[in-house]
Amino acid sequence: MIKKDLYIGRRLANTMKRTKKEFSLLMPRRVSLWKRILAFVIDLMIIYIATLPLQTFLAKEIGIGDKFDINTLKELFSEGGDKFEESSSLIALVAVIMSLSALFYWSVLEYLLRQSIGKILMKIAISSQTGELKIWQVLVRNITKATFTTSLSILLLIDVIYMFFNKNNQRLTEVLSKTEVVEA
Amino acid sequence: MNKITVILTALIAIWLVSFGTVKILEKSNSIENKIVIIPIKGVIVPDETDMFLFGEETTSSDNLIKKLDNAEKDQRIKAIIFEIDSPGGTVVASKEIANRVNKLKKPSVSWIRESGASGAYWVASASDYIVADELSVTGSIGVTSSYLEFSKLFEKYGVGYERLVSGDYKDVGTPYKKLSKNEKELLQKKLDLIHQMFIEDVASNRNITVEKLDKFANGIFYLGREAYDIGLVDKLGNKDDAVNKAKELAKIKEAKIIEATEKKSVIDILSKLLNNAFFYAGRGIGSSMAYGGLRINA
Numbered sequence: 261m262i263k264k265d266l267y268i269g270r271r272l273a274n275t276m277k278r279t280k281k282e283f284s285l286l287m288p289r290r291v292s293l294w295k296r297i298l299a300f301v302i303d304l305m306i307i308y309i310a311t312l313p314l315q316t317f318l319a320k321e322i323g324i325g326d327k328f329d330i331n332t333l334k335e336l337f338s339e340g341g342d343k344f345e346e347s348s349s350l351i352a353l354v355a356v357i358m359s360l361s362a363l364f365y366w367s368v369l370e371y372l373l374r375q376s377i378g379k380i381l382m383k384i385a386i387s388s389q390t391g392e393l394k395i396w397q398v399l400v401r402n403i404t405k406a407t408f409t410t411s412l413s414i415l416l417l418i419d420v421i422y423m424f425f426n427k428n429n430q431r432l433t434e435v436l437s438k439t440e441v442v443e444a
Numbered sequence: 445m446n447k448i449t450v451i452l453t454a455l456i457a458i459w460l461v462s463f464g465t466v467k468i469l470e471k472s473n474s475i476e477n478k479i480v481i482i483p484i485k486g487v488i489v490p491d492e493t494d495m496f497l498f499g500e501e502t503t504s505s506d507n508l509i510k511k512l513d514n515a516e517k518d519q520r521i522k523a524i525i526f527e528i529d530s531p532g533g534t535v536v537a538s539k540e541i542a543n544r545v546n547k548l549k550k551p552s553v554s555w556i557r558e559s560g561a562s563g564a565y566w567v568a569s570a571s572d573y574i575v576a577d578e579l580s581v582t583g584s585i586g587v588t589s590s591y592l593e594f595s596k597l598f599e600k601y602g603v604g605y606e607r608l609v610s611g612d613y614k615d616v617g618t619p620y621k622k623l624s625k626n627e628k629e630l631l632q633k634k635l636d637l638i639h640q641m642f643i644e645d646v647a648s649n650r651n652i653t654v655e656k657l658d659k660f661a662n663g664i665f666y667l668g669r670e671a672y673d674i675g676l677v678d679k680l681g682n683k684d685d686a687v688n689k690a691k692e693l694a695k696i697k698e699a700k701i702i703e704a705t706e707k708k709s710v711i712d713i714l715s716k717l718l719n720n721a722f723f724y725a726g727r728g729i730g731s732s733m734a735y736g737g738l739r740i741n742a
Contacts, residue, residue: 310458317466350469357465361458368454373447380447 299378363406385444400437477699488533505537523690532562545570551693555686563742569649576668586663
């Protein structure tokens, strides 16, 4: 009797295991957080490099040297630090161009390829929960990322924090745009 | 389009926008001459961590030298004006700034507005030209190291100072005991030496003899008008006079006047206040006073 019970129990466990495996194959695999962060950092670096002429010009313009390094960036975009007063409009212009460049980069690549360079390297991609990916969806999901060089970057922080409270680990803009990040 | 084509096209488009913007900006800005006004306000200190408690206005020599380096690098800045409203500061910080001003390759004008005394005058003397308001306070070429001594107060409350030193002069300047005659002489000698260096430096900057300057360098302050009469300043005037002189020295007719302001974020201010609070709490008010005792100011 006990032997029979054990046998049934083992079969049941195996069936459950198999079902779970099959079910997980059908469901999009949830992407780990570190992969997403790393992809974001890689993309940021690429955007910085692509906008290098603008940053070098600004560094010279506000007199903080002509080298491109992390300190230059820190001084360019921090509220503090010494700046000649008249440069503030220039700094604002550069921040806006960098924001638009970032929005363009993520939106175009994600719309056409479902992946940015960072996501390609991390083997992740975006997916639309409504079927076909629309241009408004990529614009909405990337709008807060484009604020990273401006004082509105608090929106990106809120967007990311939301991810920790969402059961599918989606950012707020991902929920709004009905998109998610999945394993490629 | 394949993956690589899309990526390359996007990146080239961003780079072109960035490069194109730079070219447009360079074209629109390249013909403009600039004169930068750099403020020297409050007590002159070596660095920001030396900021006085409760955020009294200070000018740090580190920051100011950085601003001068930046102004020197910027090709479109043709002259520098120092807007001075300072009672002086520490000897080292004042001298550091004066030395840097001396080495400037661009014309510099000091505009003494409210006060440009002691260490601040030392800095002004290093510039090419000094404009001062006739009612401003200037001069005060002297050195002080006075401090509070509270040994009697401690006695009153039964607090004693246990002197443990190896080297007779190791605790010279501590506020917990009276200075001995020898100690006083020693400190006075040091102050006289610094005073002499101060006079020699200002005399050399102003192109006057040490003997001539010595007569006016007894620590007394002068109103702008008096300072002009004895040759400590070059012109009585205001900002416009300083700007006109800067243009003349730079040999330019038109220039945009810009100000090198220091913008501080709320986080900067809060972190500075916290740093100071922890610093003073950790070091102890008593020892902070002791350290303060031997500060030499010009």
